[in-house]
Amino acid sequence: MLMREALALAQRGRGEVEPNPRVGALALIGDEVVGRGWHEYYGGPHAEIMALRDAAQHGHKPDTMIVTLEPCSAKKGEGGKKTDACVEALLQAGIRRVYVGAIDPDPRHRRRGVVELEQNGVEVQDGVLAEDSLAINRPFQKALTLDRPWTIAKWAMTLDGKTAAPTGEARWISGPESRRRTHVIRARCDAVIVGFRTAQIDDPELTVRHVEGRQPIRIVLDPLGDIGDDSNLVRTARKTPTWVLVGEGVDPLRTGRLQDFGVQVIQIRTAEDPRHLHLREAWRELRRRGLRRVLVEGGGSLTADLLSWGCVDQVTAFVAPKIIGGKLAPTPVGGEGRPFMAEALAIQEWSWRASDEDLQLSGFLY
């Protein structure tokens, strides 16, 4: 059945599109498929647009669309939306018939797309394999309930689970292809975030260099405002937007100096320990400032704290064929740890693929 093919296309966006839904679409003339598309990555064109483009590239003018999720009707900019409304594009393309999988579960949009299509004389049949469309969109349904950005935790580790040598030195654990993929992920996120010690020890640039793409905002969680003026992040803040999240009690002279370098300083309430920010509050603030998908690149203390606050939605780890050993070498998730196996966090939709000689392992927390 054609809706099954559209669902398989939708799944190609897994891991790339969240917090957006995974959607697949087929463009047809009568009952002949002339275009295929899926929502490939967060912020990218929607599945219907891709299917229309595919059809147009082969010189076809389709009259029918099969799409796994109700076409969107919200205009660009509405609620941070990055693309134009698909309903409009379908009408302009001359589509006369639309078969829809699931209705949009977002209460703000539910049935809006279907109603708009019908009002414009398009014949719509909805509910075709709707449950399957919803089943592959558990991350999207989770995202609808969040008041914080969708958060991906990423790390590179050795075969024995170490993210740095005992000295703290971590360049490089993974190979060039894994680092290139990391830059692709960065370019598809609104921000890339690190903890203070990672900023201090690695002195990273957190830029998109190995691929073409959008530069995300760089964020450091630095409760005491300790980041050095000569660090790569501070020095280049005028060129690449950089936010430093500090605790409330930080010396205004210090925050003023960071601002002089072009850093945006954001004060966040501290947790019980004044050296830690209240992460739930911090993450809500990031969402308030318009961030919808963020990448956390460690280190282990920050990732552990985020996990304990339930603020991680997706994980991706690059495992390199190297062994460091030793009790002192850091691991991807620090903190106290969970005392019993029964309390281990279960990763959903676990998948793996080769990244040259490394292995990339990914999954979701929902």
Ligand SMILES: NC(=O)c1ccc[n+]([C@@H]2O[C@H](COP(=O)([O-])OP(=O)(O)OC[C@H]3O[C@@H](n4cnc5c(N)ncnc54)[C@H](OP(=O)(O)O)[C@@H]3O)[C@@H](O)[C@H]2O)c1
């Ligand atoms: N291989 C990789 O993918 C990778 C990626 C990143 C970093 N690394 C390596 O990991 C090491 C750094 O990791 P790390 O765990 O030491 O440091 P980190 O997570 O970058 O930063 C830790 C700092 O953040 C603090 N922190 C924890 N929770 C916080 C919160 N809620 N608000 C604000 N601050 C909070 C920690 O305090 P406490 O000390 O009190 O917990 C500590 O001062 C480096 O050697 C780096 O090279 C490797």
